[in-house]
Amino acid sequence: MPATHMRPHAIAGMITRLNDPRYARWAAQIHRTGGCRQPIHLRGRVDHIDRATGELLHSYSTRHEPDGVLRLPCKTRRASRCPTCAETYRADTYQLIRAGLVGGKGVPATVTAHPCLFVTLTAPSFGTVHARREKDGKILPCHARRDAPTCPHGKVMSCTARHSADDPRLGEPLCPDCYDYAGSVLFNAVSPKLWQRFTDALRRRFAKSEGLTLRELRQHLTISFAKVAEYQRRGVVHFHAVIRLDGPAGPAASPPAWATVEALTEAVEHAVHAVSFTVPATVDDPARVLRWGDQLDVRPITMDGGLSDQAVAGYIAKYATKAAECVSTLDRRLSPLDDLAALPLREHARRLIAECFRLGELGELADLRLIHWAHMLGFRGHFSTRSRHYSITLGDIRADRTAFVRDEAATTGRLPLFDEDTVLVIAEWEYAGKGYSAGDALLAAALTGTALPVLAAGGGGDAG
Ligand SMILES: [Zn+2]
Ligand SMILES: [Zn+2]
Numbered sequence: 001m002p003a004t005h006m007r008p009h010a011i012a013g014m015i016t017r018l019n020d021p022r023y024a025r026w027a028a029q030i031h032r033t034g035g036c037r038q039p040i041h042l043r044g045r046v047d048h049i050d051r052a053t054g055e056l057l058h059s060y061s062t063r064h065e066p067d068g069v070l071r072l073p074c075k076t077r078r079a080s081r082c083p084t085c086a087e088t089y090r091a092d093t094y095q096l097i098r099a100g101l102v103g104g105k106g107v108p109a110t111v112t113a114h115p116c117l118f119v120t121l122t123a124p125s126f127g128t129v130h131a132r133r134e135k136d137g138k139i140l141p142c143h144a145r146r147d148a149p150t151c152p153h154g155k156v157m158s159c160t161a162r163h164s165a166d167d168p169r170l171g172e173p174l175c176p177d178c179y180d181y182a183g184s185v186l187f188n189a190v191s192p193k194l195w196q197r198f199t200d201a202l203r204r205r206f207a208k209s210e211g212l213t214l215r216e217l218r219q220h221l222t223i224s225f226a227k228v229a230e231y232q233r234r235g236v237v238h239f240h241a242v243i244r245l246d247g248p249a250g251p252a253a254s255p256p257a258w259a260t261v262e263a264l265t266e267a268v269e270h271a272v273h274a275v276s277f278t279v280p281a282t283v284d285d286p287a288r289v290l291r292w293g294d295q296l297d298v299r300p301i302t303m304d305g306g307l308s309d310q311a312v313a314g315y316i317a318k319y320a321t322k323a324a325e326c327v328s329t330l331d332r333r334l335s336p337l338d339d340l341a342a343l344p345l346r347e348h349a350r351r352l353i354a355e356c357f358r359l360g361e362l363g364e365l366a367d368l369r370l371i372h373w374a375h376m377l378g379f380r381g382h383f384s385t386r387s388r389h390y391s392i393t394l395g396d397i398r399a400d401r402t403a404f405v406r407d408e409a410a411t412t413g414r415l416p417l418f419d420e421d422t423v424l425v426i427a428e429w430e431y432a433g434k435g436y437s438a439g440d441a442l443l444a445a446a447l448t449g450t451a452l453p454v455l456a457a458g459g460g461g462d463a464g
């Protein structure tokens, strides 16, 4: 156990908790959060009332719980904030992506016959960066150029290093002063709009090739998506997406005969190149047109030896729990008042954040809210999104789990079994903080077998 976790007040807090007569109840709460690093504290009560007679059948209040609160898992998707809850999120995402590929969880298995692609849309280049390149299992030099040009800042645009996979220089520009930092953060900021335009262009392409209006197309075809954003090392997002063709009613209906894998591939290639987004001119910079990068990866998802449904679901689920990797230790909102120089960041990330602050001050770009999203390097979209018809939702999976917990509580006698039609449930809850005190954090880690959270000096969380 690191010495920083053994401060005297943490040990004193731990001893107080262990000697608390309600320690067993506290420990049971902690077990139920499953090792959440920053449990949410709720204060409140639930009354079960007989609808016919008005009789109070059962009452629960957190007044009798340790510290007067109920502790629930935080349910974050971000592994950097809570590894345990992020793992739950990852597993749930895996299930729903997979259900959209092979059926299950209410999606019929006939969905396997629908044309389906795994598509990666990338960002364009904003300058040469250090890269790890491999060919036939051999690591190649980064950017070896015999007649490498020298940039205006006197840097030779060549790097002969064979970078290891964990080389911190990966993704960093050969010359930071040549790098287009504005382009990088603006691309992140408009990428959700580019995605929207891409999906619109797909529909228009199908409509045009079949001689239909968009309204008529909807009576034949639904295009279903599930996508996830991934940060490349250089700090720009790209998107991995499952794109599937369904009939008008979604996965339960067959798509029309003309909606083939080949037709979808052609439409994707067309739509990626057809769309752009224009960022308005500012006092400092002219207007610029942003598009997807040239690197487009389109692969059919097949049930027989090609790209498998498990591989695709695993890939999307993995990225759904990540934040911007090059700022991952700084997974929180920033303000222009923060001293960027004092933050634990590499220079490349610092410059990307500084560029968000600079551009965010410009009235013409106010809509992009770049200051608000500086910690995400400008990206303000949802990390993983699905169209309405793709498959079940995370909410459905969570409702399953809540029902399970309730049934489990009923069968073990902690909650009486009521008929939901005849009983009125009145619940009142309020947020009462989150996280652990320093002493509780030590105990919780021991109880749940999880890693200790990194505690800020003076104690953890805003428990209380
Ligand atoms: Zn958690
Ligand atoms: Zn290099």
Ligand SMILES: [Zn+2]
Pocket (backbone or CB within 6 Å): 151, 152, 153, 154, 155, 175, 176, 177, 178
């Ligand atoms: Zn330069």
